[in-house]
Amino acid sequence: xxxxxxxxxxxxxxxxxxxxxxxxxxxxxxxxxxxxxxxxxxxxxxxxxxxxxxxxxxxxxxxxxxxxxxxxxxxxxxxxxxxxxxxxxxxxxxxxxxxxxxxxxxxxxxxxxxxxxxxxxxxxxxxxxxxxxxxx
Numbered sequence: 001x002x003x004x005x006x007x008x009x010x011x012x013x014x015x016x017x018x019x020x021x022x023x024x025x026x027x028x029x030x031x032x033x034x035x036x037x038x039x040x041x042x043x044x045x046x047x048x049x050x051x052x053x054x055x056x057x058x059x060x061x062x063x064x065x066x067x068x069x070x071x072x073x074x075x076x077x078x079x080x081x082x083x084x085x086x087x088x089x090x091x092x093x094x095x096x097x098x099x100x101x102x103x104x105x106x107x108x109x110x111x112x113x114x115x116x117x118x119x120x121x122x123x124x125x126x127x128x129x130x131x132x133x134x135x136x
Contacts, residue, residue, distance in 0.1 A: 003036050003049060003061050008072060012124040015078070015090055016041040017071055019064065036060070038067060040078065043089030055096075067092075074121035079107075082116050093119065104128060 008017040022037045039046030052063035070076040076092040077100065093103060100119075107117055108130055117130040 003064050006068070008068075010122050010124065014087070014124070015122070017068065017122075019068065036064060038064060040071075040090040040092070042087055043081070043091065045089050045091035071122050074123050074125070076122075077127060078120050078122065080118040080120065082118065083112075084114050085116075104130065108133070 003019065005021060006017070006019040010016070017038075017040055019036060019038050021034050036049035037046045038049070038052070047067075049060040049064050052058075052067050053060040056063045056066065058066065067076075071078070071092060077095070078090055079093040080087060081089045093100075095103065098106070104119075111117065111130060111132045113132045115132060118126060119128045119130075120126045
């Protein structure tokens with residue numbers, strides 16, 4: 001099934017999963033071939049169809065569809081970054097090379113006093129929240 005432009009609103013209305021066609025840049029000019037960008041708004045984090053295809057060893061359209069289905073069906077954990085209680089970014093958590101617990105421990109090290117993180121599913125179910133704490 002060919003990739004199509006899509007927008008999916010999370011049940012709580014906080015997040016939007018966006019699939020859109022983009023032009024790749026060549027030396028700063030938007031004259032490269034078209035590509036597909038997939039991301040969760042708000043925020044700049046996104047991935048591309050060719051990256052998903054290479055990672056999953058699938059054709060681009062299948063890799064994108066699988067990625068979308070995993071997010072929408074709560075098979076992917078989403079990682080939300082807040083600063084001063086304002087949502088700045090949201091993206092699926094990549095657990096290819098680490099466990100969820102390892103990811104929590106790693107993220108805790110880099111939190112700033114004005115930041116907190118929320119790990120949740122698309123449905124809105126919160127798995128874990130991390131807040132800044134003084135390092136020992």
